[in-house]
Amino acid sequence: MAQAAKRPYLPELDIVRAFGIMAVVMIHATSSIVVRYDHHSTLYPLYVFLNIFSKFAVPVFIFLSGFVLFYNYYDKSFTAKTIGGFYKKRMGKIIIPFLFFSFFYFGATRLVQFGFTDVQTFIGYFTSWSFLEKLLIGKTYTHLYFVVIIIQFYVLAPFMLYAVKRFPALGKHMVWIGLMTQWLFIYKLANVFDLINRGSYAFTYMFYFAAGAFIGIYYMKLVDWIKVTKQHASPQKITAWIVLWTLFMTTSLAEVYLYYRFYMDGRFMMSSKLLELINEVHCVTAGIVLIQLSYWIYDAWNQTAVKALIHIGATSFGIYLIHPIVLYIYREINVGGNSIIFHLWAAGGFVLAMLIPWLFVSLCAPFKWHWILFGPLPSKKKPGATKQPSIEA
Structure with a gap:
């Protein structure tokens, strides 16, 4: 059998990652403000908008992981060597940073909460059942659940790949199967098994992963429908683009409004299932x-801006891991009661939580040990090098 042609490299995906990590930082930078700030303030709706509009952050990263994994592997032979290489590449670059930051954040929070008494007590924090339980579900700090989800999807992906390669017709039905699996888990299985932290399980996000996987499989057929350019335009495609953007803006604004009313009134205006669907x-x-x-x-766009966004996307995993440290320290600043200073402080939290981790991760890239903290990072190519960087998730 002739080997399938290698699919083209997609540098644009790192720009998607850049927007994804900006949304993550925006959520975390505005979360405490949405809860604690005066709900009747003139700018309070703006903070709710920034926080809720950005709720696509983690689902988009999961969507992108499904897209990239199936884009890269769907046309490859399904062999033990391929699967071994799959796990070697991904598990090594994500598990070690996850373990390092899990220990770091758990230790730091114990010190903040209880102070330091003696070495034995401090070590005891890490030998407790509480630590192991939190480690397994990514709850040693609030944002690490995402890494656990990605690890779970890495475990599931080869089995899903095998299924769609063994039964190709399944690929066409991945989206609705993913949606049904997600709803079955959220509204049935999570309750049956009494899973309190359902957000720490991959099945809670199966719809997003499956939708990305569907596009990854059929990308070469769908790309002309995705790209919005004059040469790709036709009445059918323009209609599809309008429907897509209308759905995006309508559901985004509806969700913002529903959460705004929740923060003002203390209850949602619709059922949890309808809110979940939106x-x-x-x-x-x-x-x-x-x-x-x-x-x-x-x-x-200007090439300098494009390169900056691509670099942010390529370092997004490291930014994700360390931005909470910046926000925690930044929130210790007392800005008093002046509203203008408060709003400047709020904006500064987002800017610094993006820039400081980006700078720190970038400075670590030249050192060989950077993968222990942040996994693979982009580095400057040697003169004459033509190899394209990987787009693998």
Whole structure:
């Protein structure tokens, strides 16, 4: 059998990652403000908008992981060597940083909460059942659950790949199967097995992963429908683009309004299932819209800005891991009661939580040990090098 042609490298995907990590930092930078700030303040709706509109952040990263994994591996032979290489590449580069930061954040929070008494007591924190339980579900600090989810998807992905390669017709049905699996887990299985932290399980996000995987499998057929350019335009495609963007904006604004009313009134205006569906459409359409925007940015924007966004995307895992440290320290600053200073302080939290981790991770890239903390990082190519960087998730 002739080997399938290698699929083209997609640098635009790092721009999608850049938007994803900006959304993550925006959520965390505004979360405490949304809860604690005066709900009747003139700018309070703006903070709610920034926080809730950005809720696509983690789902888009999961969507992108499904896209990239199936884009890279669907046409490859399914052999023991391929699967071994798959796990070797991914597990090594994500588990070690996860373990390092799990120990770091858990130790730091114990010190903040209880102070330091003696070495034996401090070591005891890490030998307790509480630590092991939190480690397994990514709860040693609030944001690490995402890494656990990605590890779970890495475990599941080869089995999903095998299924769609063994039964190709399954590929066409991945989206609705993913949606049904997600709903079955959230509203049935999670309750049956009394899983309190359902956000720490991959099945809670299966719809997003499956939607990305679907696009990854059929990318070569779908790319002309995704790219928004004059040469790709036709009445059918323009209609599809309008429907996509209308769904994205409608569900995004609906979710913002529903959460705003919740913060004001203390209750949601609709059932949890309908709210879940709105959120799912918001997040999946966001994934496709961000890919479209990234194509346009890559072609139309200044090259310096494009390279900066690509670099942010390529270092997004490291930024994700360490930005909470910056926010924690920054929130210790007392800004008093002046509203203008408060709003400047709020904006500064987002800017610094993006820039400081980005700078720190970038400075670590030349050192061989950087993978222990942040996994693979982009480095300057040697003169004459033509090899393209990997787009693997």
